[in-house]
């Protein structure tokens with residue numbers, strides 16, 4: 001990992017002055033350590049059958065590209081322009097108004113003009129013009145056109161892996177151009193010549209072969225959950241169980257594997273376990289569909305559909321009625337936007353989700369048969385089905401980060417806020433232009449949550465951190481809640497760098513802290529600790 005500057009040094013290094021040279025003269029890019037991810041390992045590409053497996057480094061002059069890279073990529077562009085109407089449209093209609101230019105967190109944090117969404121798309125658009133239009137062939141640079149060459153492939157690799165596919169720019173584009181989709185296409189084209197990153201493709205390999213990103217074997221998945229149940233018992237006295245692979249259960253619960261292992265995701269997982277046990281519903285987890293996250297989304301449409309399919313396979317094998325999904329960002333983008341087209345249709349045994357506790361039918365999930373845990377919990381609270389003591393979260397002054405994919409990807413804004421306002425007494429919003437559909441990315445989305453990319457992560461996360469700092473200074477906020485496993489990991493590092501006074505949690509960690517179990521039924525003892533095994537009360541106050 002490149003040595004990180006101190007926060008004030010990093011701030012001073014940001015320079016938004018436009019460069020002297022035209023961007024088209026400026027290739028190849030200056031590839032800086034800390035701003036690129038390591039390439040996919042040879043054996044990983046071999047195992048998943050991707051082209052051009054080899055050892056190489058972005059810092060080398062020779063990237064060992066196939067000799068006919070240009071033809072491979074141009075054919076790939078033609079194929080995708082035919083296949084994806086959105087791609088064709090986005091390549092056609094940009095009017096260079098610049099409304100998106102300062103909306104990207106990577107541009108704000110780096111000052112690099114090629115991180116302006118308009119220019120990021122232009123890196124690809126200029127090649128389409130140069131290779132596939134008569135104007136481009138005739139007038140070249142004058143028409144904003146370039147012929148594809150090795151330097152441009154290098155430039156694509158650098159900048160399409162400096163976009164976290166967060167879609168913030170699309171909110172501000174008057175033409176609805178979604179640069180995330182452009183980046184997805186850029187990455188698909190780069191795969192054709194073997195330019196991709198390990199932090200995405202190793203999880204994809206693990207998902208294909210073992211079922212989850214981390215490559216956890218079934219017994220390890222079960223053991224991890226057992227450890228979490230012991231921790232719950234330590235804090236609450238409750239002896240809880242998690243059913244696995246239970247045939248005929250009513251609900252299959254699927255969540256990202258980040259919640260099984262990593263701190264603070266494990267506390268969110270404890271929250272799900274406590275909630276389902278409190279309700280006594282007939283649920284199961286699966287050691288086969290042990291991953292809700294989907295790094296295929298950052299790879300190709302085919303990889304995404306293949307990884308997502310295992311959830312339906314397992315729902316069918318187990319014969320459940322419907323699926324509840326945990327707090328994960330990109331998992332929900334895949335479900336909401338692609339599940340019933342790329343993966344569907346849902347198996348016949350699945351029904352439109354209906355809460356076994358409140359009877360609410362979630363009509364909007366009629367097609368996918370899958371609902372978000374926050375929809376489920378918000379409905380329980382709205383029907384008065386949970387006994388909650390929000391004072392158990394009084395040591396936290398909470399704000400909420402809208403994770404990009406559930407917020408912009410599926411318009412999911414109110415349910416998490418409704419839950420938070422019911423499980424804690426101190427909740428404050430960040431400034432309006434940094435939340436809901438205008439939310440800022442954590443800086444590490446779309447598979448960029450890797451240590452070697454830390455310089456760019458801290459730059460990209462700066463706008464988010466600034467907004468948190470604002471509410472920290474104004475209201476004393478010390479806890480940042482979110483509903484995404486990548487965010488829980490990425491924001492923890494980001495806060496540690498920019499606003500170390502603020503911790504990060506999932507919404508269901510706070511739900512579980514507040515949840516008062518019926519004593520006679522479950523044997524809960526008076527709680528003195530929260531799920532992190534810290535005293536419940538703020539410093540200086542005694543527990544009741």
Ligand code: SF4
Pocket residue numbers: 103104105106115116117120162163164165166167168169170179180183441
């Ligand atoms: S999708 Fe997000 S990261 Fe990518 S260009 Fe737009 S704002 Fe930047």
Ligand code: SF4
Pocket residue numbers: 093094095096097098099100101117118172173174175176177
């Ligand atoms: S806001 Fe839309 S139309 Fe305007 S420059 Fe950006 S992508 Fe092009």
